[in-house]
Amino acid sequence: MKVAFVITPNMLATSMSNAYELLFAANQRIRTINRANRPVTSTPSTKVKQLELVKVAVELKRTNLASGLSLLPDKLIGDDLYDMIYLPALWRNPRPLIQRNKTLIDWLRRQYEHGAIINSTGTGVCFVAESGILDDKPATTHWYYFEQFAKDYPKVHLKRQHFITVAGRIYCAASINALTDMTLHHVHRYFGREVSDHLARHFSHEVRQPFDQLSFTEEDNTNHPDEAILQAQLWIQNHLQQNAISIEKLASLFGMSTRNFSRRFKVATDMTPKQYLQARRIEVAQDLLQSTSLSIKEIAYRVGYLDVSYFTRLFRKLSGVTPKDHRKSVRAKLYSSG
Numbered sequence: 006m007k008v009a010f011v012i013t014p015n016m017l018a019t020s021m022s023n024a025y026e027l028l029f030a031a032n033q034r035i036r037t038i039n040r041a042n043r044p045v046t047s048t049p050s051t052k053v054k055q056l057e058l059v060k061v062a063v064e065l066k067r068t069n070l071a072s073g074l075s076l077l078p079d080k081l082i083g084d085d086l087y088d089m090i091y092l093p094a095l096w097r098n099p100r101p102l103i104q105r106n107k108t109l110i111d112w113l114r115r116q117y118e119h120g121a122i123i124n125s126t127g128t129g130v131c132f133v134a135e136s137g138i139l140d141d142k143p144a145t146t147h148w149y150y151f152e153q154f155a156k157d158y159p160k161v162h163l164k165r166q167h168f169i170t171v172a173g174r175i176y177c178a179a180s181i182n183a184l185t186d187m188t189l190h191h192v193h194r195y196f197g198r199e200v201s202d203h204l205a206r207h208f209s210h211e212v213r214q215p216f217d218q219l220s221f222t223e224e225d226n227t228n229h230p231d232e233a234i235l236q237a238q239l240w241i242q243n244h245l246q247q248n249a250i251s252i253e254k255l256a257s258l259f260g261m262s263t264r265n266f267s268r269r270f271k272v273a274t275d276m277t278p279k280q281y282l283q284a285r286r287i288e289v290a291q292d293l294l295q296s297t298s299l300s301i302k303e304i305a306y307r308v309g310y311l312d313v314s315y316f317t318r319l320f321r322k323l324s325g326v327t328p329k330d331h332r333k334s335v336r337a338k339l340y341s342s343g
Contacts, residue, residue, distance in 0.1 A: 007057045007087045008090070010058065010090075011062065011093060012061065012062040012076045012093070013063075013093060013106065014068055014102065015071060015096050016070060016096070017094040017126075019181050020093040020181060021093045027185070027189065027192065027204055027208060028056055028191075031200055031201075031204060034196075035053050035055055038053070038199075053196060059079050060079045061080050062078035063108050064081070065078060086121070087116055088120070089121060089191070090113065092113070092125040092126070092130075092132045094127030094147065099129075099131045103132060103135050110132065117174070117296075118307070120174070122175075122191075125177055127178070127180060128150055131146070131154065134158040139158070140161065141162070142175060143161075144158075145168065145177050147179060147180070151163065169187055174242070189205055192204060198232055229273040231273040237255055237270065237278070241255070241282055241285060245282075245289060246307055248310070252278050252279065287320055289307075290304050290307075295332070301316075301328045316328070
């Protein structure tokens with residue numbers, strides 16, 4: 006899993022370093038567990054792969070920050086695709102930097118279209134809103150910029166009472182503390198509770214509220230206690246583009262029989278694994294139909310379907326309309342609301 010941390014001028018360094026060091030520590034913990042040749046609690050029995058952490062920027066040069074710190078990226082933003090992206094918070098008024106960062110905005114939109122999980126903190130949420138992928142979705146930001154954010158991005162559903170919002174693959178944190186909770190949530194989902202609890206003890210000594218109590222989320226089938234199934238859900242969400250995802254493969258990956266895996270999945274999510282996979286794929290397809298100009302064939306391919314006719318039939322079965330009609334409908338609503 007490749008994770009990109011965006012470096013920009015005028016950024017708040019802790020909005021990057023906080024998450025970076027948490028994920029770096031998670032990698033170290035996994036390295037220790039793998040050396041001991043034992044499985045991580047609630048994860049597949051095979052060794053867990055570490056995250057690849059990459060610092061990226063529009064220019065391959067050192068960025069000097071207002072605080073006196075300076076940051077050097079590892080790579081330029083470019084054609085590389087990432088599984089997860091972190092966008093930093095910005096000092097003071099974010100609008101000037103947002104408005105002159107079209108290259109970064111376009112790159113962010115393309116990463117999202119290819120399946121990346123997007124994380125942003127405070128005023129860094131403006132990068133996501135500016136790209137258009139937050140339209141008609143919930144978001145939060147730094148409390149000081151609530152009014153300006155609502156004015157600049159009227160199509161975004163601003164949740165002023167929540168420190169974290171989740172809309173599919175888009176996560177917004179209102180503060181650095183919320184960013185910590187959000188990143189620990191990702192660690193929990195990717196590495197399991199053993200690793201996330203270890204990090205929480207070392208990085209966050211105070212008692213914290215559970216993630217699902219802090220956040221506003223559009224999904225209602227991840228708030229369950231079965232960690233193995235949570236891991237399976239995350240795996241599915243990160244591999245939607247793969248055409249051949251079988252229940253037998255998933256069950257084997259998570260060390261269960263097909264029958265036991267299907268039973269536990271149904272109990273935890275109220276959906277069969279196949280239903281969950283189809284629902285997530287159609288949700289991503291709906292978002293791509295609204296936010297991109299990709300052809301229906303290309304969208305079908307990006308969510309794991311090589312047969313466009315089958316994709317169209319499934320889309321109509323689950324949403325009630327064809328992909329073409331869905332695109333017409335949502336775009337008509339967007340334009341009429343302006």
